[in-house]
Amino acid sequence: MHEISLVKNIFGSLDSVYPVADRSKITKIYMKVGLLSNVEPILMQNAFEAVVATERKEYQGCALQIEVLPILVYCDECKKESEVINFKFVCACNRPSNNIIQGNELLISGVDVAR
Numbered sequence: 879m880h881e882i883s884l885v886k887n888i889f890g891s892l893d894s895v896y897p898v899a900d901r902s903k904i905t906k907i908y909m910k911v912g913l914l915s916n917v918e919p920i921l922m923q924n925a926f927e928a929v930v931a932t933e934r935k936e937y938q939g940c941a942l943q944i945e946v947l948p949i950l951v952y953c954d955e956c957k958k959e960s961e962v963i964n965f966k967f968v969c970a971c972n973r974p975s976n977n978i979i980q981g982n983e984l985l986i987s988g989v990d991v992a993r
């Protein structure tokens with residue numbers, strides 16, 4: 879379950895930004911996860927809860943919110959973005975496109991900190 883190590887990496891990133899005294903004030907972590915990133919939001923939530931309960935108790939008051947981003951490709955012919963449905967990498971004009979402009983994301987997009 880690679881989600882556990884992903885969650886640990888998230889906390890590692892927060893550690894470098896927030897001093898210990900501020901970590902318990904973080905109420906929400908926002909993540910953006912592209913459909914191509916191989917991250918299952920449910921597994922990510924479970925991993926988050928497990929890591930918080932065992933080794934990251936300072937984040938007990940914190941929730942994780944995951945936004946799943948669809949895959950977008952760019953078509954060189956019609957200069958448009960199209961959403962990839964069912965992993966069919968074609969533009970709305972039916973031309974194949976592997977010019978992925980969104981879908982690989984795996985990032986922290988923000989945090990809420992209580993004052």
Ligand SMILES: [Zn+2]
Pocket residue numbers: 953954955956957958969970971972973
């Ligand atoms: Zn097109």
